[in-house]
Amino acid sequence: MGSSTTSAALLCLLSGVVAAIQTPQTVFLDKQQASSVISRQKRNTGVSNPPASLEQVCMEKVCTYEQARSVFQDSYRTDIFWAVYVDGDQCVEKPCKNGAMCLDSVGGYDCVCKAGFSGVHCEKDETLCPLQKGCSQFCKPGYGSYECSCATGWKLSSTDRKKCEPAVPLPCGKLSSMSRWSERLLSNQRSNFEGLSCSPTECPWQALLKSSESTGFCSGVILKTNLVLTSAQCANKYTQFQVGVGKRRTSYEDGEQSLFVKIVHIHPRYVEGRPENDLAVIEAP
Template sequence: MVVCVRQKGRERAQETEIDRATDRTLAQAERLVGTVWMWIVMGSWRRWWFLSLSLLSGVLLVCSYGRVFRPPAHASTVFLRSKRANAFFLEEMLQGNLERECYEETCNYEEAREYFEDTPKTDTFWNVYVDGDQCKPNPCLHGGSCKDSIGGYTCSCTEPYHGKNCEIDISQCPTKGPFSCDHFCSPNFGSYQCSCTTGYKIHSDKRSCIPAVKHPCGRLQPTNQINIAYHVCPHNRCPWQVVFVDEAGAELCSGVILGPQAVLTSASCLYMGKKVHSMQTGASDNSVRIPLSTQLYIHNRHERGSLEDDLALVRLNEPLPYGPSVSHLCLPTKDFSENVLMSPGREGVARGPDKFRGESHGPPVLSYLKAEGCRNQVNVSQPLTNKMFCMRSQKGFCGTELTRFNKTDLKPGLTRNCSLLSGTPVVTVERGTAFLTGLLLTPPTSHGCEQTLLFTKLSRYLQWIQQRLEMTEMRMTPQMTHDPPGPYV
């Protein structure tokens, strides 16, 4: 108690001393002002101007602050700071200081762990501390949450999205990649479902399609050929394609096998002036001719000479002997055909007539064209509709795989030709299964490979085709939708 009283007494004495010093300073300032006034009287203007400003500034400074020095009790607080380091063994016992150890200095993971005393919190801090927060701004789309990591980030996506940045909607059917379906895909809420065409069943992986019958449609034989044309039609012979011939064996038009007793062709094929006598089938040299019956279906909206609705389905009296040389082609769904198989730039295969076998390097490989390109390039007198599409050989006779061939590769006297018959089917392969997409409407006017070809878009006639196929499979007594005039027997 006595010490405190003495301390306060000393502080008051010091303050009194400071007040006296201030009074002495003011008195000195007054004397200086008087001196300046005397110099003015003496006419020393330059000296008066300089000294008057200097003295006036000093007086104002002293008067404004009142005190030049702070009391010792307050002045010592400037040097009061908390200890930062060198606490010896106490520093190891106390919780770490994050600002001192990691921001004012460079810390390691263990020093950060000492501060947080929690591994998940330390990891969260450390990921940002090492290389910045890569979740700012948030790269995750569609409401996904971002978790930063060293050298990257991870998105937790909301349904139905997935992907690195939640950019993929899993309710939309993927067309490429390991999650795409072999055949058909149906989008659902938050997911999608794969299915297979007739004759196949879904695999345990829920995406692949495996044969469920002895002779499934469009099944390609294993081969080492890298060329799609030779893979689809080995030795330039397609097992699902047929040719209609007259009595002399001349090839008139073509068609495609869709069932044991069902062949699809163009209606204009049956209106030809020559008599269609029989049908030739088989993908081997020992092909057979099958006499035709009068049981057929012609599309009820087709008019003779028109390109629209140019379809006919022929029912055979006896079923075809399925095997390696004779098989049927698969029909796709409308969505699968138009959005996957017939996407612009994708390739399909069409085979020419028998008389050109062996005279070329394989069946033509054609590319699907966009609708506007079709209208600009095809040369027909009738208007085009959305039930038609165009194809064109973009890189020569057999597509991209045979660009190594040139004119010097051909035997003397032989040329590449793309001669195709009316009703020739075009085939597109998807994951080892061949699907039918169209029938040729207008045969090429020359044997050149660069001519744009017009096809019937069969995806717009699937219901009509399926109904007739069911009738042939049920062995119902068929009715002719049209009785085609002409010499057809």
């Protein structure tokens, strides 16, 4: 009987040891468990109430800016919320053009334009040469903006980079008297080349197109020493012609020079009988 009791006690002891080995117990707690044990929950003492939610403050009733800020705790996020809360999101209809960013505000909105665009709604493309209020002489499109330039004898104004001013005393194209030119234009008797007669020093940039069949059938404008601008219909009128420079009349006069035509460049978009793109550049040797 005694031996049976001893054997049973020994068996229980061994079972406990095996169980302890299979399920090992750690002596120390990890950091998270330790923190949860030693940390103490804050209690509501009645001195200050916990912050209310946005729904409680501004959705269930109309709130003030200060009340909204007490929820967001900073001015930046409050301003974004307040702009929409007061009068709705005015950017929802996408008023800004050309990929601009719309910033809603109280009573309005602002468009932040991409490079090369301007205007209230970023509707103006500054990279293209405008037809109205653009460069006074030459214009070249660019990536961020267009660029103005001037003909020989002219320079860009220091106060307005769109306008050209004389760089020499008598640059090509400058009129000595606008009033005399206007009076002559009103009383002009058109000749067969539809031009205005000039005094010797008034129109040195003018040229005259002439052929064996006509002493002068069209006028032109000197661009460079070997380039003359005229209309496409004038350049197509005769297969062979010459360009007279230093002329003021259709008859021969001292100082006249005749240039032979090397090649005629017609505007690629010119359509015969239509006024659009009616341009041609005559190239001399």
